Amino acid sequence: MNPLDINKLPTFRQAGRGYLRAPCPMPSTPASMPRTTNRVAALFGVRYPIVQAGMIWCAGWRLASAVSNAGGLGVIGSGSMYPEVLREHIRKCKAATDRPFAVNVPMLYPNIEEHMAILIEEGVRIVFTSAGNPATWTGRLKERGITVVHVVSSVKFARKAEEAGVDAVVAEGFEAGGHNGREETTTLVLIPLVRDAVELPLIAAGGIGDGRAILAAMALGAEGVQVGSRFVCAEESSAHPAFKKAVTETTEGSTVLTLKELAPVRLIKNGFYAQVQEAYQRGASVDELKSVLGRARAKRGMFEGDLEEGELEIGQVSAGIRDIKPAAAILERLLSEYQEAAERVRVDGRYHIGDRAATSGLG
């Protein structure tokens, strides 16, 4: 009855603080760079506005606490957990870090009432809701002082989330792994549209696999990012080692958004996907698609490592992921890449649009 066997995972001292204490370069900041007043970091009380996505079968207490200990926001993915398993993960996470962490609750899953009751009982301070109506739970959570973030894939739902009183939104583009929006709007297009539509702190998701993409998200108007695929390949992720390895071997076009008639999901094209394709080709009904999907396909693939018969959810950025690292090292690299990209765009004229003042004589 315990789908995530947390006992077989390394302890806190091995996995969490150990990495945090590892020596890591701390480059000095250019004097011209102002101190952060980042709203996402302030809202969560974390050092960096980098959120680890609450991915099913990958994001247990071990990953969440490692990310939080490293200065990001770790998120437990409750979508693959029975209620009492979720309780255990929350307790282990609290024991493993004294920093803020969150729980993601996909509202399309069946145990939602029980999950929410447990979150409240266990004193979780930050909840990410997704795949459902933000009006349903936001009020009840906020009454208890819980910070609520809703995941959207369109301006329409970003506005609904704002009306429902959430504290921030995650806007997730077509390139993201796992469940996804029907409009297929990409992150590059979605973020400016959402930025112009809502006042809330805005977190970009989908396609954020390195520090260049973090800077791009900030350029588009996001104030933080949510990173999923990159953390699937964290050592502390509870993904099966075979799945992690498969992720590092993907290339462009390895993933596809499919099952749009049920709930659109991005996954690796494998044997299971071939069965889905076959069903489409014979004109299968929604019920037939459901029977192909069957039960526990995601667990089978991502947690048990059945790369052919299982469902392997991952984002397009997996094409750029080539290694499995501790979460703290991944976060450090994201920060270094971000600072390099910011410096490059700031000082390297190669990445500059022409200076209108200096060249106006050309007119």
Added chain:
Amino acid sequence: MNPLDINKLPTFRQAGRGYLRAPCPMPSTPASMPRTTNRVAALFGVRYPIVQAGMIWCAGWRLASAVSNAGGLGVIGSGSMYPEVLREHIRKCKAATDRPFAVNVPMLYPNIEEHMAILIEEGVRIVFTSAGNPATWTGRLKERGITVVHVVSSVKFARKAEEAGVDAVVAEGFEAGGHNGREETTTLVLIPLVRDAVELPLIAAGGIGDGRAILAAMALGAEGVQVGSRFVCAEESSAHPAFKKAVTETTEGSTVLTLKELAPVRLIKNGFYAQVQEAYQRGASVDELKSVLGRARAKRGMFEGDLEEGELEIGQVSAGIRDIKPAAAILERLLSEYQEAAERVRVDGRYHIGDRAATSGLG
């Protein structure tokens, strides 16, 4: 025999230099911002590394010369032109601007040999090739001193283009309008992958509708951008006014990538698309799809303004396009938005990742 009636278009003095000479704000550049050494601008000999896409039925001599006169690179889209019409557009464009301009040649179209012969005869200096093997034409064009740019949607073809000896690549993501790649890789994911794979000057395309997206593209490692949809709604675009209006009325999810069995194309979901969907639902063969597509659908929609029966190719960024402006005003706005975004990311701590040096005491 003249699908683009160039005689009904405004003259150069009305459309081109007139806009260029209009007063426009020239904000001073912060002292910290270096002079551009941008390779894309240098390659083309233009002031700004902003390329107007050579869109069929929209990008004739009038649009191309207006963009070039304003400091970008105007591109004539030859895909919708008979050979002699192309010759006329090149000549009119040369008469309308003394600045560099280019011609785009989709290599899947039938008149390719004649088109290339005309380009060479007319002394075109820059050619963009797309939808075909870059090895076929690059050598022959470069022998004549012509600058060759190839449009790709994957790392694989970016490498092939580099091997073929092109001078630069345009990497175009899933969100782009018109013909598109099979891998469905979005611009946010594609640009860093291509940047890491080739040394060539890199131009980002797909989802670039405002200056924030230009800065995002630079953050990802692009050195220039190609803008399509935004210039469809230029006054000088030869798109039918009804099509331009339809573009300004799109919202998220208005476009879709379809006809993947033929050549994937992004278009507005209209009556024509409903016919395509109906064909899919009855399990139509590729030949049946071809007959639904029929002939001249794109001309009917984009040039003749039949919004129901015509094919209306546009990118996802159309959801953020709300007005029809002169090309020079569009370019000015892109530059202003880019500078605002660059300044915001540079000085506004709200868009900063936490400063590791300043906060390292938190560890």
